[in-house]
Amino acid sequence: MKPFQTFRSIFAVLGAKNIDTDQIIGSDHLKITDKSGLGKHLFSDWRYLADGTDNPEFVLNQPEFKQSRVLVVGDNFGCGSSREHAPWALLDFGIEVVISSSIADIFSNNSFKNGLLPIQVSEQEHQFLLQHSGSEITVDLEQQQIHCADKKFEFKVEAFARYCLLNGLEQLDFLIGQMDEIKKYEKRHFKELA
Amino acid sequence: MVATIYEGIAPTSNESVADTLFDKVWKRHLVTAETADTPAILYIDTHLIHEVTSPQAFQMLRDKGIPLRRPDRTFATCDHSTPTTKPNEQGEYQFHGEQERHQVEQLQANCKEFDVPLYALGDKKQGIVHVIGPERGITQPGQTIVCGDSHTSTHGAFGALAFGIGTSEVGYTFATQCIPQRKSKSFGIEVSGNLNPGVTAKDIILTIIRQIGIGGATGHVIEYFGSTIRALSMDERMTICNMSIEAGARAGMIAPDDTTFDYLKDREFVPRGKDWDCAVKDWRQLYTEPGAIFDRKITIDASSIEPMITYGTNPQMGIKVGEKIPVNNEQQALDYMGLSEQQAMIGQPVDVVFIGSCTNSRISDLRDAAKVLKNRKVASSVRTLIVPGSHEIKQQAEQEGIADIFVEAGAEWREPGCSMCLGMNGDIIKEKQFCVSTSNRNFEGRQGKGGRTLLASPLTAAAAAVTGRITDPREFI
Structure with a gap:
């Protein structure tokens, strides 16, 4: 994973509440056995018309938003299924940060593991961002700050996930580094290993 | 109101002296x-x-x-x-x-x-x-x-x-x-009192999700307890815990008791003989201590619960089967569903009935469906798909004569799998079709692009199969 660096991008808004992982990536696209090429299926039921052409009304199809690296989304984003295909699809499309007033647990967990940063802001800040689609935003994970227009919003990211993102580390390597502790635990916990 | 919400009575469960089951x-x-x-x-x-x-x-x-x-x-x-x-x-x-x-x-x-x-x-x-x-x-x-x-x-x-x-x-x-x-917060949900006839575990959990919302338990592990929960079979308890995620919860738990041990005894992977006795002795320690404090707690009166049906595009959008769709709803969801505010769900025609999924495909679910379908026919306008959760359940249903009831009623009796819950295997509904489903999610397109899912219990689903429209299952029992 590459280290997460501060960047500036315009952001798109997808303001519907409770956007579930079936909407992010439908179950038709879970049949792959690798992680590649999911970006073209991101939000596919909304993004494409019945004949398969782009729906011009969908925000990410509009030319000014095609390069957005940040998506501001409605409350309770990513609820539903545990499919990690959801962050894979967002990243493959080019989205590196999602911002909402609340983000579902499993989706958040999955995002961190892949270098997608989920940011939770207050209701008030969320409202401000929802109303400023197309503005430029700076995302600074080191300082845990967002800059948008003349506003500065603070956010909190779980310390370990933040450390791993900033340093481009895989959480798995940390776990593997704890193998002695894991073996000791197994000796304590399981009679058959005593 | 079916519940009282007590919030903020304790800072965190970590500071409680007595342990919860989750702790x-x-x-x-x-x-x-x-x-x-x-x-x-x-x-x-x-x-x-x-x-x-x-x-x-x-x-x-x-x-x-x-x-x-x-x-x-x-x-x-x-x-x-x-x-x-x-x-x-x-x-x-x-x-x-x-x-x-x-x-x-x-x-x-x-x-x-x-x-x-x-x-x-x-x-x-x-x-x-x-x-x-x-x-x-x-x-x-x-x-x-x-x-x-x-x-x-x-x-x-x-x-x-x-x-x-x-x-x-x-x-x-x-x-x-x-x-x-990281450790989640704890959320106690107490359900007490007797369930009325025709009311099932599915109706309990749909009532809870309607009450707390689909993000209502985000960041929490739920423990379900109370006299109603104690009286439930393991199949019913699984239905409830299954849908904890539909309220955003990390997990749902129920303290083990004799019902649990009776279910598990002699199953393939459980300990035998003396080891079984030791295991049960240990498992009996797994309960929430008196005085333990949940970060959040609600109580629900079981007698107020009625058969439920969803009308929208997430599991929170549910009503008692006899109620009308509430006003001030999310219009996008109602447009997708082709339904409107103040509309009654009773009488709504349906195209497909799906009885199955990890929520409701166990033997007691199939027995419920068979109670309704026995000596009846599914409506000619309805495709009814019944998918057991496992080969063992399939075999048991066939031995009990339940499968014959389904086939004679005109339903499709299938091999086990997730099937039409998410339609990955090709078992899907068509655009704009209404499907009464015993599964867990009514998200847009979940059962097929443009399909409209109405979540309900096996009793309510079977009743809809017979009449071809949403029906109060209590008419059949």
């Missing part, structure tokens, strides 16, 4: 405790896997050149992409497409390469992962259980801490049998 199971599995800088390392007793969320995790092992650490604690089955039609005379399964076939074959190859036991397609013990875990006695009280599937919360019905994980964490568990985890 106890959590503490037992701490390899290292959490600090400000690092999450806890949580040991995983049992890892369940299936074909959809595991292939990329096996690849992680290959990329790192490391073995799968505890194949003895890993169990595989295929359920999502599998056909629910019978194999042909040559024993060949008719997959929906090559991708589905490849996914199932890939799981077989991966399990062989990494020595993981697999309940393969055609195996008499194969079925939906959350059905066969308990059925085989793999699921046991006090365990930590993970699976790359959000409905892993089902196993919490046994007093296990069980939750869904993504593919990365499937890989972590393969590699280390552990995952990094």
Whole structure:
């Protein structure tokens, strides 16, 4: 994973509440056995018309938003299924940060593991961002700050996930580094290993 | 109002002197405790896997050149992409497409390469992962259980801490049998009193989700307790814990009791003889101590619960079957569903009825459906698909004569699998069709692009199959 660096991008808004992982990536696209090429299926039921052409009304199809690296989304984003295909699809499309007033647990967990940063802001800040689609935003994970227009919003990211993102580390390597502790635990916990 | 909400009565459960059930199971599995800088390392007793969320995790092992650490604690089955039609005379399964076939074959190859036991397609013990875990006695009280599937919360019905994980964490568990985890908050949901006739576990959980909302338990582990919960069978408890995730919860748990032990005794993977006695003695310690404090708590009066039906595009959008769709709803959801505010759901015509999924495909669910369908026919306008959760359940239903009731009523009696819950195997509904489904999610397009899902209990689904429209199931019992 590459280290997460501060960047500036315009952001798109997808303001519907409770956007579930079936909407992010439908179950038709879970049949792959690798992680590649999911970006073209991101939000596919909304993004494409019945004949398969782009729906011009969908925000990410509009030319000014095609390069957005940040998506501001409605409350309770990513609820539903545990499919990690959801962050894979967002990243493959080019989205590196999602911002909402609340983000579902499993989706958040999955995002961190892949270098997608989920940011939770207050209701008030969320409202401000929802109303400023197309503005430029700076995302600074080191300082845990967002800059948008003349506003500065603070956010909190779980310390370990933040450390791993900033340093481009895989959480798995940390776990593997704890193998002695894991073996000791197994000796304590399981009679058959005593 | 069916519930009272007490919030903010305690800062965090960590500061409570007495332990909750969740506290106890959590503490037992701490390899290292959490600090400000690092999450806890949580040991995983049992890892369940299936074909959809595991292939990329096996690849992680290959990329790192490391073995799968505890194949003895890993169990595989295929359920999502599998056909629910019978194999042909040559024993060949008719997959929906090559991708589905490849996914199932890939799981077989991966399990062989990494020595993981697999309940393969055609195996008499194969079925939906959350059905066969308990059925085989793999699921046991006090365990930590993970699976790359959000409905892993089902196993919490046994007093296990069980939750869904993504593919990365499937890989972590393969590699280390552990995952990094911050402790969730606790949420006590007390359900007390007697259920009225025709009211099922599905109606309890749909009532809870309507009340607290689909994000209402985000960041929490729910414990369900109270006299109503105590009186439920294991099948019913599983239905409730299964849908904990539909309120955003990390997990749902129910303290084990004699009902749990009676269910588990003599199942394939549970201890025997003296070991069984020791296990039960230990499992009896798994309850929330008097005086333990939940971060949040609600109480629900069971007598106020009625059969439920959803009308919208998430499980929170449900009403008592006799109610009208409330006003001030999300218009996008109603437009998608082709329904309007103030409309009654009773009488709404339906095209498809699906009875199955990890929520409601167990033998007691099928018995409920059979009660309604016995000596009746499904409406000619309705396609009725009944999909048992496992081969064992299928066989039992056939022995009990339930399968005959379904076939005589005109329903399709299928092979086990996830089937129309998410339609990965080609069992889908068509655009704008209404499907009364005993599954867990009514999201847009979940059962097929443009399809309209109405979640309900097996009783309510079977009643709709007979009349061809939404019907109060109490008319049939």
